Every structure is written in C-alpha cells, then in structure tokens.
Amino acid sequence: MSRVAKNPVKLPAGVEVKLAGQQLSVKGAKGALELNVHSSVEVTQESGELRFAARNGDQQNRAMAGTTRALVNNMVIGVSQGFERKLQLVGVGYKAQAKGTVLNLALGFSHPVDYELPQGITAETPSQTDILIKGIDKQLVGQVAAEIRDFRPPEPYKGKGVRYADEVVRRKEAKKK
Template identity: 50%
Template sequence: MSRIGKRPVPVPTGVTANIDGRVLSVKGPKGTLTLDLADEVTYAVEEGAISVQPANDTRRARAFWGMQRTLVQNLIVGVTEGFTRQLLITGVGYRANVQGKNLKLQLGYSHDVDFAIPEGITIATPDQTTVNISGIDKQQVGQVAAEIRRWRKPEPYKGKGIKYAGEFIFRKEGKKK
C-alpha cells in the first residue's frame, strides 16, 4: 500500500491543472508542463488538489500509484519554483564558461568540449569551477547534468573530474613502495 500516494498533491494559487483524456497539463508562473497518465491509476482534480488512486487492486497498479503521484508533484513544483542541479569541477586547468547557447568545458582533453544548451534549460557559471543547471522539468535538468558529468567522471585517486554538489567520491590510496 502506498503511503505517499494517499496524500493529494496540493495545487497552489496561480497554478491551473487540467486533465484532457490521458494527459495532465499544469500551467504556472514559470511555464507549462504535461504528463502522459498511466492507465493503472486514476486521477482527479478537485478543490485545489490533484488526487491519485489505483484503478484496480493489481500489483502493477499499486506499484504505479506512488510513482505517478510523485511525477504529478514534480510538475507542480516545476511550474512554481523550478529545479536546479549544481556541478563542481575539480582539476588543474579544468574550467567551464557559458558562451551564448553553448557551455564551453576545458577538461584536460586536446580540445575544448562544446555542449549545446537545450531549450528549456538555463546554465550559469558563477565561477570557472561551478556549473548551475536550472529548468522547470526535473527529468530534463537531471539528464543535462548527467550528460555534462559524463565528459569527465570523478576519478577515485585525486578526485579530478565533474561531480554533483554534495556527492561523496570514495578515495583510494595510491601505490605503496
């Protein structure tokens, strides 16, 4: 039984939610997001909240229940506050800066890496070793952060590379004589 699925998702003032067929659309101050609804779960928009309930008593419907409620909540948070991921770059000569619609990364390769910033995503570099990725779609923000991190994952000996803020890199000891 889902405990998180039992609570309805509150819809704050200034946000509108509509269900059209099997698509939920949420419009707020930061933009509009849509979600394709699962068949195993029923949705209802009522007096300032969106409730999510399993359509039947199958194991699959119960499994989808909490996940779908969390996806609906991510839509609401995205159109009101937005999401942000922060990447930290560690290494001698490693740096990043935004140039127009591209993020230019210098990561120790023989060439600079140019990462095209997708639509709906804002990337800022407050300093050369910090990259802030923000947007209204949590999945897209996380995917962009993962693609940038993939260029140079942190290594366990010196910790050089691109890591998420707050991520712990397990350090290994080097060779011994």
C-alpha cells in the same frame, strides 16, 4: 493502495492543472509541462488538490498510481519554483563558460568540449569552476547534469573531474612500493 499515492498533491497559488482524458497539463509562473497518465491511474481534482488512485487494486496499478503522483508533484514544483543542480569542476585548468545555449568546457582534453543545452534548460557559471543547471523538468535537469558529469567523472586518486556539489568522492590511497 500505494502509500505515496494516498497523499494528495497540493496545488500552490498560480499553478493551473487541466485534465483532458489521460492528458494532464500543469501550467505555472515558470512554464508548462504535460504528462500522459497511465490508463490504470485515476486522477481527480478537488479543492486545490489532486488525488490519485489505481483503477483496480492489483500491485502493478497501485505502484503506477504512486509513480504518477510523484511525477505530477515534481511537475507542480517545477512550474512554480523550478529545479537546479550544481556541478563543480576540480582539476588544474578545468574551466566552464556558458554562452547562450552552449556550455564550453575545458576538461584537460586536447580539445574543448561544447555541450549544447536542450530546450528548457539554462546553465549559469557563477565562477569558472561552478556550473548551475536550471529548468522546470526535474528529469531533464538531472539528465543534463549527468551527461556533463560523464565527460570527466571524478577519479578516486586525486579527485579530479566533474562532480555534483553534494557528491562525496571516495578517495583511494596511492600504490606503495
């Protein structure tokens, strides 16, 4: 059995889980998420915990049980606490401004970049050079952060660009004569 799948997912107070066939829905204070559980994974709910097991013991099914456990754990954390990802803009004249569901970015191009945020994601700009992306779906929060970073990834010579707050940019030395 997968070592990840052996650990049960503890359900905090205020989180409700419904299992209907292979459809798992998690509801909490911040919202609700759904997941189609793979047919090779068996999910059981007992005394405030969710347990995962492979229906038969081959390697692929054990791996799928561990993957499902990790996905459900992220759903439980998302609906109870939420996820956030912080981005920093480094460069002269680089600015960000959140207006409703649109994030306006000035990244040194000849035109401003308007990024439409998907449903379930919010963006805050505590300062002009900081972006805070929040949501309940971990995968979607990371995807949105990656798409914003892709507009202007950090370059290795001056370090200018959009970077994650915890990212370390490897710097290169300029060419010598």
